Amino acid sequence: MKSTFKLALGLASALVASTAVSNVAQAEDLTLCWAAWDPANALVELSKDFTKETGIGMKFEFVPWTNYADRFLNELNSHGKLCDLIIGDSQWIGGAAENGHYVKLNDFFDKEKISMDDFVPATVVGYSEWPKNSPNYWALPAMGDVVGWTYRKDWFSKPELQKEFKEKYGWDLGPPTTFDQLKQIAEFFQKREIDGKTVYGASIYTERGSEGITMGAMDVLYSFGFQYENPKKPYEMEGFVNSDKSVKGLEFYKALYDCCTPPGASNSYMGEGVDAFKSGQVAMHMNFAFTWPGLQKDENVGGDKIGYFVNPKGPDGDQFAQLGGQGISVVSYSDKQEAALKYIKWFANKDVQSKWWSLGGYSCLNAVVKDPAFPASQPYAQTFLDSMAIVKDFWAEPSYAPLLQASQKRFHDYVVAGQGSAKDALDGLVKDWTEVFQDDGKM
Amino acid sequence: MLNRTADSVARATPEPLARKVRGISDKGLAWLFISPTILLLLAINIFPLFWAIYLSFTNFRANRPNEVVKNLGLANYKRILADQDIWIAMQTTAHFVFWTILLQTLIGFTLAWLIDRKFRGHAFWTTIILVPMMLSPAVVGNFWRFLYEPQIGLFAYAVSFVTGIPATQISMLSNVSLAPWSIIIVDTWMWTPYVMLICLAGLRSIPEYIYEAAEVDRASNWRQFWSITLPMALPFIMLAVLFRGIENFKMFDMVNLLTGGGPGSTTEVASITLKRQAFESWRTGYSSAFAIILFVAVFGLANIYVKALNKVKQR
Numbered sequence: 142m143k144s145t146f147k148l149a150l151g152l153a154s155a156l157v158a159s160t161a162v163s164n165v166a167q168a169e170d171l172t173l174c175w176a177a178w179d180p181a182n183a184l185v186e187l188s189k190d191f192t193k194e195t196g197i198g199m200k201f202e203f204v205p206w207t208n209y210a211d212r213f214l215n216e217l218n219s220h221g222k223l224c225d226l227i228i229g230d231s232q233w234i235g236g237a238a239e240n241g242h243y244v245k246l247n248d249f250f251d252k253e254k255i256s257m258d259d260f261v262p263a264t265v266v267g268y269s270e271w272p273k274n275s276p277n278y279w280a281l282p283a284m285g286d287v288v289g290w291t292y293r294k295d296w297f298s299k300p301e302l303q304k305e306f307k308e309k310y311g312w313d314l315g316p317p318t319t320f321d322q323l324k325q326i327a328e329f330f331q332k333r334e335i336d337g338k339t340v341y342g343a344s345i346y347t348e349r350g351s352e353g354i355t356m357g358a359m360d361v362l363y364s365f366g367f368q369y370e371n372p373k374k375p376y377e378m379e380g381f382v383n384s385d386k387s388v389k390g391l392e393f394y395k396a397l398y399d400c401c402t403p404p405g406a407s408n409s410y411m412g413e414g415v416d417a418f419k420s421g422q423v424a425m426h427m428n429f430a431f432t433w434p435g436l437q438k439d440e441n442v443g444g445d446k447i448g449y450f451v452n453p454k455g456p457d458g459d460q461f462a463q464l465g466g467q468g469i470s471v472v473s474y475s476d477k478q479e480a481a482l483k484y485i486k487w488f489a490n491k492d493v494q495s496k497w498w499s500l501g502g503y504s505c506l507n508a509v510v511k512d513p514a515f516p517a518s519q520p521y522a523q524t525f526l527d528s529m530a531i532v533k534d535f536w537a538e539p540s541y542a543p544l545l546q547a548s549q550k551r552f553h554d555y556v557v558a559g560q561g562s563a564k565d566a567l568d569g570l571v572k573d574w575t576e577v578f579q580d581d582g583k584m
Numbered sequence: 585m586l587n588r589t590a591d592s593v594a595r596a597t598p599e600p601l602a603r604k605v606r607g608i609s610d611k612g613l614a615w616l617f618i619s620p621t622i623l624l625l626l627a628i629n630i631f632p633l634f635w636a637i638y639l640s641f642t643n644f645r646a647n648r649p650n651e652v653v654k655n656l657g658l659a660n661y662k663r664i665l666a667d668q669d670i671w672i673a674m675q676t677t678a679h680f681v682f683w684t685i686l687l688q689t690l691i692g693f694t695l696a697w698l699i700d701r702k703f704r705g706h707a708f709w710t711t712i713i714l715v716p717m718m719l720s721p722a723v724v725g726n727f728w729r730f731l732y733e734p735q736i737g738l739f740a741y742a743v744s745f746v747t748g749i750p751a752t753q754i755s756m757l758s759n760v761s762l763a764p765w766s767i768i769i770v771d772t773w774m775w776t777p778y779v780m781l782i783c784l785a786g787l788r789s790i791p792e793y794i795y796e797a798a799e800v801d802r803a804s805n806w807r808q809f810w811s812i813t814l815p816m817a818l819p820f821i822m823l824a825v826l827f828r829g830i831e832n833f834k835m836f837d838m839v840n841l842l843t844g845g846g847p848g849s850t851t852e853v854a855s856i857t858l859k860r861q862a863f864e865s866w867r868t869g870y871s872s873a874f875a876i877i878l879f880v881a882v883f884g885l886a887n888i889y890v891k892a893l894n895k896v897k898q899r
Contacts, residue, residue: 211863218647218866240648339752349846404734407758407847422735539648543865550669550849558760558848580643 174224268468280468282505327401342401348410364455365390383567547573660873692779725841786820
């Protein structure tokens with residue numbers, strides 16, 4: 142009886158002790174929320190160093206891109222405590238700052254001597270500042286990203302195709318520098334037999350549900366002369382969003398979709414684009430730079446078979462690219478803000494940023510990307526740098542969600558469903574966006 | 585023996601509890617038992633409904649908790665009823681509901697009638713027919729998306745085999761004319777067995793002696809079908825139509841998985857529009873008003889229909 146009692150007491154003590162230990166460990170653990178994609182896996186690997194250095198454990202909450210905004214904006218709006226740190230999309234910054242979801246980092250940056258001058262300027266404006274172009278920082282630039290293109294270098298270098306292309310178009314087959322050239326190449330490859338397989342011209346963004354077609358169409362529209370608003374009069378969109386140049390840009394995007402994409406590519410975004418390229422379906426592929434490390438390593442299409450090029454120029458020589466990427470922020474509802482700030486401080490360190498790049502993340506730190514060895518460090522590094530120099534981003538207003546939904550609908554209705562004209566779509570977009578800004582009291 | 589057991593159970597009831605229960609009337613006891621259900625119903629059904637009605641008159645946005653909530657009166661309702669996109673979504677929904685119900689009723693009743701013949705192996709075939717409705721809509725949506733794939737999908741190959749049109753040209757989900765039908769086909773495939781089951785119950789409920797009397801009167805099979813089978817199974821068919829109508833009016837999962845409302849807005853049914861307004865654009869007040877309009881529409885139509893159903897039953 143006595144020994145049974147002792148055993149029970151021992152077990153109970155062990156249980157209490159283990160619960161206490163696990164509670165202590167949990168109290169120190171930080172949860173980082175982000176999208177489920179390749180860079181997130183790299184961050185898990187990188188964060189092991191943080192745990193080693195500080196003893197603070199890291200947990201991760203990764204959500205697929207298609208649900209990423211829904212899931213985490215719901216979490217922030219409900220003042221949830223799930224995320225201590227969040228790598229939120231660049232367009233969320235306005236809403237997150239104005240609604241108090243993110244901790245303002247200015248004082249922390251001053252105290253820890255973290256200077257925003259040390260980061261690529263476009264990423265500071267895109268991922269950290271609200272209001273834009275003002276020194277109010279809500280995030281540390283974490284993952285640089287931009288829309289660019291990959292192409293099948295092995296197909297482009299086939300002598301018989303080079304000869305045929307030159308005869309047909311009068312210039313050497315190679316990475317395009319203008320959108321006209323890009324379309325010619327896409328037409329050339331469309332439904333062509335290569336190595337016994339029918340291939341197609343290009344994979345572009347056409348996804349309807351989240352942000353796909355907007356990211357793709359804007360990537361083209363910017364270089365055709367599209368502007369969000371009158372640079373001298375904020376929120377005046379008539380004649381800028383629906384200018385003749387913008388109309389031509391949208392017509393071009395539809396023409397590209399109609400002539401040169403694989404069958405059934407009416408709802409294609411990052412994942413579908415990667416699949417199309419990896420399976421050898423397309424000659425060119427529009428996608429965010431984060432996909433490049435994975436493609437480079439791919440056995441079938443990577444290595445010497447893949448090449449990269451910056452988003453081409455428009456008819457007037459303008460050249461821009463759609464900004465992607467995110468900054469890392471501390472969630473203001475977290476009970477572990479101090480530990481979360483420790484993580485930000487650690488992440489801003491140059492050695493950590495160098496390792497981040499080597500693992501497949503895209504550092505935004507000047508010391509990393511301006512290192513003389515950087516362009517040669519990966520086959521896509523120079524294209525990434527060149528692309529980051531020409532970025533533009535979608536509205537980052539607190540009302541970015543309805544603004545995005547409007548463009549998704551207008552673009553998809555015209556480009557994929559073929560309803561109305563490009564002019565109708567852009568006029569409609571001006572009307573929708575005007576309503577949103579009127580509701581916000583900004584017009 | 586039984587009395588002794590009941591007695592011992594009564595004695596086993598702790599005295600304080602027994603004292604409390606002894607004072608409760610039958611009516612009180614009934615309330616005691618149903619009160620958890622009522623509370624749950626109030627918390628998860630009735631309160632949200634009234635809360636949504638309140639929100640529908642405001643400019644509330646769930647993503648801006650710090651903003652002042654203004655009373656807009658009927659502005660949200662006026663805006664919805666004047667919104668062309670909403671009407672297009674309602675038309676798409678009506679088109680979808682009409683065709684799915686028509687096809688499911690026709691095929692479902694035919695299958696039920698065939699199964700009711702009780703041929704050899706009819707039980708096995710009944711089970712096979714029921715398989716689609718046992719699957720999760722998420723599974724069905726995903727595998728049909730692959731089946732519809734123009735490059736690797738079996739559906740495209742089957743159509744190509746029959747028609748001679750190259751499979752890569754059969755883009756069910758990308759083509760504006762075909763996309764609505766792609767959803768109608770899947771919904772019909774999945775839910776026809778459900779209609780069949782209800783119709784089968786109706787057919788089995790018809791007494792055999794009525795057919796025997798008709799045989800004596802030398803009524804033809806065709807006459808028996810029109811004068812006995814169809815009228816007597818009609819309340820069941822109408823019930824199946826009611827269930828499927830309500831379900832399909834708020835159809836979301838299949839459309840979301842197959843087309844996401846696309847291409848363009850071709851398959852954007854009312855529930856997809858509602859979700860986009862509520863959880864993507866965060867226009868909570870506006871979407872609440874839309875939800876209330878949809879609720880009233882379904883409730884009103886269902887009521888009219890139930891009255892018609894009762895009349896048919898009384899005949």
